[in-house]
Amino acid sequence: MKKPTDDALALLETHGKQLFALLFRLTLRNDVAEDLLQDLFCKLSASDGFRRAENRLAYAHRMATNLAFDWRRRRKFTTHNNGYCADQASPIEPPVAGLVRREEFEQTLNAISELPPAASEIILLRYLEDCSHDEIARRLGKTTHQVRALASKALRQLRRGLREHESVPPIRLKTRAMNPER
Amino acid sequence: MNQKNVRKLLNELASVSPDAVATDRALDRVKTALTSTPQLSLRAQIMRPRNLAAIAAAIAIIVVLSQLLPTSGGNIAFGQVQEQVAKEKSVKYMEVKRLFKNGKSIDETERQVSILGSDLRREEVHRLPAPPNGKPNWINVANLTTKKEIRLFPNDKTYRSKNLGIGTNAGEREDFRWLPGGAPNESPQFGFYDLIRNVPTRNSKRLPEKLIDGKVVIGFVMEETEEKGSSSRTWRHTYWVDPMTKFPVQIEASSRFREHAPRTGTSDIEVVIKDIQFGIPLDPSLFVIDPPMDYTDRARIAEIIPRESVDGKRT
Secondary structure, eight states: OOOHHHHHHHHHHHHHHHHHHHHHHHHOOHHHHHHHHHHHHHHHHTOHHHHHOSSHHHHHHHHHHHHHHHHHHHHHHHHHHHSOOGGGGSOSSOTTHHHHHHHHHHHHHHHHHTSOHHHHHHHIIIIISOOOHHHHHHHHTOOHHHHHHHHHHHHHHHHHHHHHHHHSOOOOOOOOSOOTTO | OOHHHHHHHHHHHHHOOOOHHHHHHHHHHHHHHHHHSOOOOHHHHHHSHHHHHHHHHHHHHHHHHHHHSOTTOTTOOHHHHHHHHHTOSEEEEEEEEEEEETTEEEEEEEEEEEEETTTEEEEEEEESSOOTTOOOSEEEEEETTTTEEEEEETTTTEEEEEEOOTTSSGGGOGGGTTOTTOSTTSOOOOTHHHHHHTOOGGGOEEEEEEEETTEEEEEEEEEEEEEETTEEEEEEEEEEEOTTTOOEEEEEEEEEEEESSTTTOEEEEEEEEEEEEESOOOOGGGGOOSOOTTOEEHHHHHHHSOHHHHHTSOO
16 A cells, blocks of 8 residues: 655655755755755655645645745744844855855845745746746746746846845745645 | 846856755655654544544435435345354244144144254243143253254153154255254254255245334245145245344244145144344253253153053053
């Protein structure tokens, strides 16, 4: 008899690395990405939605994104309220240049996390996962033309968000309506 | 920050990737977590909201169906009754047998019958009307394995032993294979189980439900006529079965003998088996073939008192 964890284990075998890389890009921390990957697969193994999903990778991808952005929001809230962020002591690159680049990445990711769900997903797929317009269209159930337009619009929204980040660091928390498990 | 810079930043971010060691460690950790995750216990699975809803729905459907459908289990076949009876190793029942000659009752007995296994049978026989002391007129104990039978007479504390002949095993004799109690002068048969198991069910007919001892029972009736020369014998067996337990509650059997030549007349038997209890514990000492210490052998009495003097023809 098939166990509930079998499907999740199969996905781990085929796309575990890809999902871990995604989580790492979105969190910029190995330890957090590890924790989130474990959370992700535990949730997937208990998820009926995952078992029923036609495209399980897309489902897992979306859940991973939500987990990462949730973590980012919680962290931002803690940082802005306490004035201290413990993970800044472990940047992905060595000091100086690394710190500057990391700060830009953090701002970018924070800005992406505050985009509408469809826009953030397109940004992630198109620019961080390097998916083609056709593939994104297939995943989102839209036409390639629509995806191009949405990607362009999402990029504009991101730019606007980054400008806001440069001027006033955002504190507000937004609720994502796209989380398939919530 | 212009669009070009944003794209450049995103491209750089896309090129960020974890090192291989961290990746392997993360994957191992997940694999360990998944393979060592305990499966949900039965209780936990039942308590999941989705499963709870399904269970509640199933119970509701069963309740509704049980209200709508007849409770008599009208779909049971006689074969199921046979299977159910075959599982049992002991049975106790009351058998009332009436013999008729030319339509007139000539003998009526009530037998408390106990059967243990396939070879032990005890009958306590009261000839009706029952005597005031309540003692049985005689008790038959038979053992099919040793092919011995003893008949005890409690009123004068005597007994008679005999060897069982052919006919004790109901399956051996085709002519009374499914006749309860056997023919009037036959050895006691063990065929209660055969009475149910070896019935030719292909000709059985269903009877409408009726109430016996407050239970709704369904009926199966089988009838067979044997023509022999100038006579015929018709067997008719009716089984009243509790559809819930699939056990027979009452069995009615009759044999009608008709001699076509007028000189012999008719001979009929009617048997009713009731108060049937399956699977009850029976004391093996009830089935002992040895005579009790205080009982005298009737054969020895016959030796001591010559038949002639008993008959009064000689002195």
